[in-house]
Amino acid sequence: MTLDWLPPTLIGVLLVLAVIGAVRRINLWRAGQAEKVDILAGLMAMPKRYLHDLHHVVERDKYMSRTHVATGGGFVLAMALTILVHLFGVESHILAWALLAALVMMFCGAIFVYKRRLNPPSRLSKGPWMRLPKSLLTFSITFFVLTLPAAGLPIVGMLPEGTGGWILTLVLSALILVSLSEMLFGMTWGGPMKHAFAGALHLAFHRRPERFGGGRSTGLKPVDFGDGVTIKEVYGVAKPTDFKWNQLLGFDACVQCGRCEAVCPAFAAGQPLNPKKLIQDMVVGLAGGTDEKYAGSPYPNVEVGHAKGAPNQIITDGLVNPDTLWSCTTCRACVEECPMMIEHVDAIVDMRRFLTLEKGETPNKGAQVLENIIATDNPNGYSPASRTHWAADQNLKVMKDVKQADVLFWVSDGAFDMRSQRILRSFVKLLKAANVDVAILGDEERDCGDVARRLGDDATFQSLAKRNLATLSKYRFNTIVTTDPHAFHCLRNEYGDFGSDALKDVEVLHHTTFLNRLIKEGRFHLSPLAGSKVTYHDPCYLGRYNGEYEAPRELLASLGIDVAEMERSRFRSRCCGGGGGAPITDIPGERRIADMRMEDVTSTGADMVAVGCQQCTAMLEGVVEPRPVVKDIAEILAGQLIEETH
């Protein structure tokens, strides 16, 4: 009796099951909303995206990146060769040797996976994930043994005839069943290996293909309000199937590596948000079921096991608590860190849109702020006619009068806030010293819409954007400069969606970038700042959203400041807690995000923290004294300005 047919049959059956699972899974994704994707180009680009972009992220953890190349690469190769060698029985020593090599590679990788799993950091999920290294090892060993004969190497000690071989085949088959179930069946039926299948396709069909190849794509996608005549059934995402299909695909790609969790400021502050859990809840939603099997860290202070969801069930009715969604500061730290390139912020804002636009349930001050924005074009309900009061003594040109200028200074709502006005004045002082031909919009300016949009009110955002664009299109200027990174982001990355050419050929700059240019051109001169130890806080909307890490540092360097960097800086900068309307929705946690950030500052020993954002300034200054001084870079520069005497 020979059982030689058993291993290939098992492989074949599991492959068929995997294909069935894949079709099923694909159908789950296809339940989402249509989104135009270039399928072919995406598939073609996939390997490069994996090797380049994904690894660019994974690379931050060298250990894991090598492990993953060995394990993943080894597995993909081994699987392909296994199909040839064992399923189709191609008899080639070369192939068999190649297969052996791949399996050895995979084995080595799996050893490292195993080692990491011996004492996993808290961000990693446990549960089935703990068994994965064992499955990987089993797979590599089993197939190694199975392949030896094909490579012309009889199994060590020779195969005993009869029962011995029979038993060995049985044992091997059992091991094949175990490991291949994990690797193939699990891949498409929801096991840990699902990440490979969904991850690969997510790379191919990503909703923001611009992100690959070093690009940046951070602007939120607008809600389609149509022509204003036909009214859609729902605005925003109410049910999992309201997501775009490739968003659903993206959720499925999550490897539960918990890198997002590790960087999330809301999670660290003990607010009920954990981006990893959120993505897993989305998976529960798209596939239907409960979160009982979730084996990672929960939302702080929320017990796991009570969330239920289904593709057509409202997410906030039982799957995700709205407070989870409102805790997010939209800092994008999670997105920046996610190796699977999942877009948490898009998903969160999509769901917020439903809460705001459909349910009218923006928490705390949210409703009032939105109402104010609608009625006064600023979040605090100040008289729109008082927008330029701060500049009464600044002698600034107003576009309404001059019609054109080289530079348009976008003042932002800081105009209404006494603290922010100090930043504005400092900046104006520098502009004047550099003789810049600058004008402001004056009372014609409106809130940029940032807060409304992040609070989910895209209707108001779009209305503001369109009205602002209409105003901008009346005037001629080459550059827009603003001291507010949020306005900067909206103008630069989000206003483009509204079919206006008001910003065509216009460069939108943050004031630090602009000032840095002026300094390089020698347009004004500064005296060095001595006697202060200074650190710099990267605002999320300047750094991660717009990639500007250098200009602020160069500016500080031009004052002779050697920035004492915080451990979390640049793309890993920790949010101040001020973004995404989080101070407005103000979901309680155990700590304040700003307090944690101030601890980061203090631990550098700095006595001053430089920032480039009025919101960060407000948040950090909200930390109880004693603490380091908080100053916008414009303020620091203006203090060191050498005023030319003519």
Added chain:
Amino acid sequence: MQPNINVVSLVSIGRHPQSGRARRAEQDGRAVELGLTLAGQSLTVVHAGNAKEPVLRQYAGMGLPSLTVLEQSEGCDALPVLMSFLQDKSVDVVLTGVRAEGGESSGMLPYLLAEKLGWPLVPRVAEVLEIKNGEAEVLLALPRGQRRAVTVKLPFIASVDNAAQEARQTAFGPGLRADFKVLNGDSVVDEAASQWQISVAKPRPKRIKVVKAKTAADRMKAATAKPVGGGGKVLRNESSTEKAQAIFDLLIEEKVIR
């Protein structure tokens, strides 16, 4: 929610105090909110005026399935159309704001309706506690957060005070989807009002404390006296007792200690 109560909330176009732009009126919003707690989805919300006014969507966005508009051109008297609308229905409770944010803002509308319909008018309601056996128990808002309980027989009209539950957030989607029932209201032009001259409000000077002094010494004293309460006074070196006394005196002077 009270079963089988027919509630009508009347709404007008508000005016934002800072920007002067049209908005959901503060008190009318609360009238709708109160109506929703009393009658839920069966609440009728009525506006006399222009059905195209976008602000009406803000009321509808509070979750109203429909909103009735008695179409009228500007400058018309809302009273007759509202009267005929209400007379046709068997209404138990009519809720309005105390005072409109635009126009004359006399606050007369609920009174005139009540007078014409012969119903009682309950002014400045903060809360409706209970409606039972054809009688309602309501809380009136008094200054300083105080409340008075009053019972009133149905049907009645109530004007809703700022102390009532704040209007819920308005949601864009439901606002768009609400069904507007537009009825033709007849247009009686408000003749008297059309005679008025309306101008931007002149600032009213704050009354200075005129001291009708009979002598130069009095005048001098009046001119140099520190405003009572000692604006911006800082006590540093006095004893704790003196400091506390200074605070206590101010509290008494401001009449917050009773």
Added chain:
Amino acid sequence: MSDLSSKDSSLDNLLRRDPRAEWIARNRLHPLHNEMLQIGGVEVRGPSGLLRKNPHVIGFIGPNGIKRIDRTNTSSASLGDKKRSSATKETQLPLHIVENPDFYIMVVADMVGGRLTGHDKDILGLAHQLVAKRNGAVTLVCFGDNKETQCDLAGVDRLVHLQGEIYEGFAPEARLNALLQIEAQYKPDYWLFPDSVHGGMDLACRLSARLGERLAAQAWQVNAEHTVCRGASASQDILRDTPRILTLLEECGDAIDESRHQVLPMAIDGIEQTTPAMVDKGLIAVDSNAVPLAEAEFILSAGNGIHNWDQFHAAAAALGATEGASRVAVDDGFMPRARQVGASGTWVTARVYLAVGISGAIQHMQGIGQCDKVVAINTDAGCDMVKRADLAVIADSEDVLAELIQLAQHYSLSKGQEEKSDAA
């Protein structure tokens, strides 16, 4: 403030020199020299300040042309030294008498707590302007308790005082019936009401609706022909003919202060009362700490500078204040979130905001922008709260709160006794 002029009356009793008069008295060539000496006394101060007697001017020319010397020195007023005594303060103001008035102006006052409010007094003043020297009587209509002792000084010519249980508390229907009877009996030229939350506006609207006469609301400039009213949330002025019924804003007129008035009671014939549709069930006891923060008129607010929380709560109770808190106090779990004042808490409108141990961060200040009087207790004289405060006390919060609790207890004790003796 009238108490300002009456305090410190010692000033008025000072001997005052009139340098000009003295100089004329010395200068015999001055055209007024004689007159001055005529009215003057005998004693004149010389340039050195010494008293001098002028023997020539002793005595005066009597009615029959003969010079007389008045040894009692009573008829001549003193020249140089004017001695004013506080007695003039107590002189009775002239009594304004109205007899058989040709018409009436009814002022229906709020009489909060049984006393005329400042608002009421302004309206009485305005009513007198409307009388405009004609023979009309300003009539105060008041309901329920009248504890006002100075109606005469406030300009009340006639008084309609309606007492009785039916008018007590919330009784707009009974009150309206009374007004209707007054209307029938006296047909007043004007009905003036305070445009207030104390019932003035409510009653005015009822009268206006019942009589079918359109009132002018929120009036602030009124004469016999024209009235200027605020409209559209006080953003517009509406100029219109003056109607017979008006509700008036505060400071619409100047309160009476130079005359006394008769306060003659007026009788009202049988008032027809019906069973009211609304029944007053009485005031609800609202604990000061249950008052919503936004409505509270006196807030005792705690910040990071409070270390003895029991004492803080005791102080709030003793002072009858509503409790507020800074965000830090809330974050640290000492106060509930609903008590947070500021940008992300409640925006308050208190008349007095007493901030204890609060530094005055911008976000906190945003919430108290509409408070009338801010009082700060803080150890740091340089903090922003102290800068903003109308009265700031630089001290440890615990010490001052302890003193305040004592003061409040004494005060309520003595008040309790006063009330007892009042009742006795």
